[in-house]
Structures are given as structure tokens and as C-alpha cells.
Amino acid sequence: MLKHDILIIGGGGAGLRAAIAIGEIDPELSVAVVSKVYPMRSHTVAAEGGAAGVIKDNDSFENHCMDTISGGDWMPDQDAVELFVKKAPEELIQLEHWGCPWSRESDGKVAVRPFGGMNIERTWFASDKTGFHLLHTLFQTSLKYDNIIRYDEWFATKILVENGRCQGVTALEIRSGKVQAIAAKSVIICTGGAGRLYPFTTNGSIKTGDGLALAFRAGVPLKDLEFMQFHPTGLPGTGILITEAARGEGGILVNKDGYRYLQDYDLGKPLDINDPDHPVKKSMELGPRDRLSQAFVLEHEKGGTIPGPYGHVVHLDIRHLGEKIINKKIPFVRELATKYAGIDPVFEPIPVRPVLHYTMGGIDTDIDTATVIPGLFAAGECACVSINGANRLGSNSLTELLVFGRIAGEGAANHAKNNPGPDISALESQEKDEQNRILKGFYQKESGTENISGLREEMQEYMDSGVGIFRNEQGIRKTCDKLAELKERFANIKIEDNTSTFNTEVTVALELEGMLEVAQALSHCALDRKESRGSHQRSDFTGRDDDNYLKHSMAHYTGDIPKIDYKDVIITKWPPAERVYGR
Numbered sequence: 001m002l003k004h005d006i007l008i009i010g011g012g013g014a015g016l017r018a019a020i021a022i023g024e025i026d027p028e029l030s031v032a033v034v035s036k037v038y039p040m041r042s043h044t045v046a047a048e049g050g051a052a053g054v055i056k057d058n059d060s061f062e063n064h065c066m067d068t069i070s071g072g073d074w075m076p077d078q079d080a081v082e083l084f085v086k087k088a089p090e091e092l093i094q095l096e097h098w099g100c101p102w103s104r105e106s107d108g109k110v111a112v113r114p115f116g117g118m119n120i121e122r123t124w125f126a127s128d129k130t131g132f133h134l135l136h137t138l139f140q141t142s143l144k145y146d147n148i149i150r151y152d153e154w155f156a157t158k159i160l161v162e163n164g165r166c167q168g169v170t171a172l173e174i175r176s177g178k179v180q181a182i183a184a185k186s187v188i189i190c191t192g193g194a195g196r197l198y199p200f201t202t203n204g205s206i207k208t209g210d211g212l213a214l215a216f217r218a219g220v221p222l223k224d225l226e227f228m229q230f231h232p233t234g235l236p237g238t239g240i241l242i243t244e245a246a247r248g249e250g251g252i253l254v255n256k257d258g259y260r261y262l263q264d265y266d267l268g269k270p271l272d273i274n275d276p277d278h279p280v281k282k283s284m285e286l287g288p289r290d291r292l293s294q295a296f297v298l299e300h301e302k303g304g305t306i307p308g309p310y311g312h313v314v315h316l317d318i319r320h321l322g323e324k325i326i327n328k329k330i331p332f333v334r335e336l337a338t339k340y341a342g343i344d345p346v347f348e349p350i351p352v353r354p355v356l357h358y359t360m361g362g363i364d365t366d367i368d369t370a371t372v373i374p375g376l377f378a379a380g381e382c383a384c385v386s387i388n389g390a391n392r393l394g395s396n397s398l399t400e401l402l403v404f405g406r407i408a409g410e411g412a413a414n415h416a417k418n419n420p421g422p423d424i425s426a427l428e429s430q431e432k433d434e435q436n437r438i439l440k441g442f443y444q445k446e447s448g449t450e451n452i453s454g455l456r457e458e459m460q461e462y463m464d465s466g467v468g469i470f471r472n473e474q475g476i477r478k479t480c481d482k483l484a485e486l487k488e489r490f491a492n493i494k495i496e497d498n499t500s501t502f503n504t505e506v507t508v509a510l511e512l513e514g515m516l517e518v519a520q521a522l523s524h525c526a527l528d529r530k531e532s533r534g535s536h537q538r539s540d541f542t543g544r545d546d547d548n549y550l551k552h553s554m555a556h557y558t559g560d561i562p563k564i565d566y567k568d569v570i571i572t573k574w575p576p577a578e579r580v581y582g583r
């Protein structure tokens, strides 16, 4: 049996940061990084805008905490936010030392840009390809450590728990089709978000929330899943993201009449984009993402949006910035708009509409990234520690995966050093069971009748209509019923390809199996939260209800309809208040 001290599922930003932390602590600890794609293809590479961390003299930890907590509509755990904010600059400077080419001001200082919901400029960036540079830096640094062993293109299928502690995983080697157990004393889940639950998303096709399903089935609750973030500016058709940096640099959103419609939707005071001395471009277009996406729907209902071949859009106008600034600060925006929308934003406005972007909830962990199962940790977008609450602020996530990836690495190393080795004979029996399950349930399904892509499309359609930007009881119930039906139908899937080499039909089916579980947990959390907060807007329960719902939803696996209960939100210094922008 394959054996390591620590196993990390995921080779994105969080997984690699955790691996490096372990490499630094003890070169004797053997670390496995299991990733279903080559690490540089992880979604972190797609991040454009930047990473938040206090660096300017006129900024403070207090400000960053306040923006994050109020932006998250008082749902973030405040102890976790404080830890995150304090560690953020340290991590970003560390990345610089490892070679990340942060963009600079003309005096040589690190440049920062404004970002939605942040009341001051604190978003570090590397042009508008921040995630690319960040992931490259981490990947190259990870190569320095001989004790980091990679399992590229291996698909984790199950978390192995024995004697009440996590002792490894089973994984499918995609190249050979072989399912094997990999034993470890600690496991860290760093598998990213679940944007592919929805039909129109910025998330790459690998973002299917596998780690959430793995943890859920192993007995870890999923927290705050009903909070899914829609980003206001996706390109119609593809869902490709036009980064918030376009608005951070001064881009404006206009309706069919060229009117800045956001001023009608209580997002703060209008911003004078021609005022070069404006201290922070903080309101309207730089309001938080949930409110901007909701404003689009309301504007659409009012008849203000523009019909197009892929549904209604509004216009993101950056023409006034001029070609020089666009090329210098946001060249990728120009490239994407030209290639994927067929318009050059130097001369024409960009058509945009809201698009599913980020999974705020996830695997329940404590402030040290530990789950309820000893030896099992989670960090990055798949985890809910929680700093994002009901609405994540853009540019907090790249920093989150650094700060909590490192903490997870340290915690897992510590756990591995203080615990006995795995119980091999028990793991062998679990390995056999899993091999059989995958053989019978996936490779030998030629005679089934249900088509995988058909089931997935139905799931996505119902997620969009029932638990989209606005929700109500009737719609959510329909989605819950549909998901129960889809789960039953999944048992009868048809897999035409029964070969073992690079069988992507099987991996896609494994992804869908997990997505149906996660979708069901999300929808039931949404059904039970009878209030409107952040990205969870109920048209039948408008308004925030702190008396009854200032608490985290916790979905527990039962094999059938998930059981939902609640856990207190940790409030330290910032008592719940109204969300106000343009402070």
C-alpha cells in the first residue's frame, strides 16, 4: 500500500501552500499531493484581480476586519477574520520573497488597487493575472522540497476513517483506472469550490466540489452552503469573468439608456470617476458583489437591461480610461473581451451579466483548519473557517488560501508527528470495498439508461431556478424534490466507455455523484434559512433576521435528505449592524 505521513488532496493554491509549510517544518515528513489535474491547471491560475492585505499607512487591520465582517453580513467568525487579516501581509510578502512579481508604484512600493466592498485600496496584484503568478510562485517553490511527492491526475474517491481518525484516502489513477488506498496520518482537503453546480459560472470544469462531498460522506458537516456568490460581470455565453479590477480602475456599469442604474439601488453614493483625488473609489460599481448582482435582476425586471443572443446584459464601460491605462493595468480584460465577446473595450462597452463565481460555505473547520474527524483538515475555497460569511469580498480568497493553507500544513504536520501510523489491514479491507464500488457502480454500467450529461444539465437548471440570485419557498422545494429524484436516477446511469485508460466518462460520473449530494445539502440549507442575508435573498422572507438566523447552517450526511442544524457565529469586537458602504 502507498504510504505517506501527510496527504493533501488538491494541487491548487491552498494545497501547494500547505505542502510548502510542511516542507519547511520538517524535511523528514513525507507529503503526498494528490490532484485530479496537473497542479498548474488548478482554478487558482484563473484569478485575475488580486489578493487583499493591509500595506498602506492609511489602512489598518481594524479596517480590513470591518470590511470583511460587514461585507459578509455579520456571518464571518470574527476570531478567524482577525487571524486572517493579521497574517495576510506576512503571507503576501513571503510570496514576494519566493518570486511573485507584484505590480509596483513608480516609487517602487507595492501597488494596491481598490476592490468591491473594500473601503480602501488594499488589493495587491500582478497585472491582471495575479492567480497565474501566485500559483507559479507556489508551484516552483514546492519543487525545492524533495519530500513533496506528487500524484498528478489521480482522483480521490473516499476519505478513509478508522478507529475514529482519518488514515488516508482511496484514489483512482486516471491513467490506469486503478483504485488504490494511500495511507497517511493526516489528510488536508484543498479541492476548491463547487461552481459547476450551476449552469452559468466563471468556474473551470474541474470545480465540482468533490472535496465537499468526500468530507460530507465521511461525517464532516458542511457549513453555510446556501451562500453562493454571483459575480456581477461575466461575459454572456461563456461565463468568463471580467475582473472587478475593471471597475476598481474606474469602469462603470450602465443600462440600455447609458444610465448608471446602480445609483437607484442603495449601494452608496455616486462616485465621480473624473475626480482624480477621490480617496477611494468605493461606492456604486464597487459595492459588494451580492448587491450588484441583485441590482441587475431588479433592473432587468424594470426593463432596463439589453437583450442579447445569450440573454439580457448591461454594459461595462471602460472606454474613458483610455487605451494606455487599459493596456497597462487591465490588459487581460481587453484580451478576453476581444477574443470571447468580439468587442474591443477601448472603443466599445463590454456586455456583462451576473455569473456564479464562488462557494462561500464549505467543509466545517475550526480556526486551525481542523474538522471534527481527528487528522482531517481543510483549507482554501472548499473549507468554511469562516471568513466569508454570507458574501465574500473579492481578493480575500487568494490571501485566504495562503494564510489557512499554511496553518493547515502546520496542523497536519503536528498531528502526523504525534499520532501512530495507519492501521493497514483495516485500510486494505476499505480499499477492496471501494474498488468494488467503483467497478460495479461506474465501469460496469453499460446497461444503465440514464445519461450523465442529461442528469447534470437538469441539476444545473434547477439550481439556477430554485437557489439562484433570488429564492422563495416554492422554488427551493421544487429543486429539493428534483434533486432527490436525480439521486435515484443516478443509480441507473449508463457509462458507455468501460476501458480503464483515461476514462473521463467515469471521472465525470464520480463528480456528478458528489455534486448531487452537495446540491442537496445546499438547497436544504437554503430552504431552512427563512431570512435574507448577503447572497441568500428570499423574496418570501425579505430582511435580515439576527434574532433567529445569526448562526451557521450545518448540513449533516444521512444517506438520504441531509439533516440541518445550526452553530453560533463567533462575535468578538464587532456587534451586528447594518451593512453600509461609502463610509
Ligand SMILES: Cc1cc2nc3c(=O)[nH]c(=O)nc-3n(C[C@H](O)[C@H](O)[C@H](O)COP(=O)(O)OP(=O)(O)OC[C@H]3O[C@@H](n4cnc5c(N)ncnc54)[C@H](O)[C@@H]3O)c2cc1C
Pocket (backbone or CB within 6 Å): 009, 010, 011, 012, 013, 014, 015, 034, 035, 036, 037, 038, 039, 042, 043, 044, 045, 046, 047, 048, 049, 050, 051, 052, 130, 131, 154, 155, 156, 157, 190, 191, 192, 193, 202, 203, 204, 206, 207, 210, 211, 241, 357, 358, 379, 380, 381, 382, 394, 395, 396, 397, 398, 399, 401
Ligand atoms: C475566474 C476566477 C477569478 C478569480 N479571481 C480572484 C481574485 O482576483 N482574487 C481572489 O482573491 N480570488 C479570486 N478567485 C477565487 C480564487 O481564485 C479561488 O477561491 C482559489 O484560487 C481557490 O483555490 P484552492 O486552492 O482552494 O482551489 P483550486 O485552485 O480550485 O484547486 C483545487 C485543486 O483540487 C484538486 N481536486 C479537486 N477535486 C479533486 C479530487 N476528487 N481528487 C484529486 N484532486 C482534486 C484539483 O485538481 C486542484 O488541484 C477567482 C476565481 C475565479 C474562478
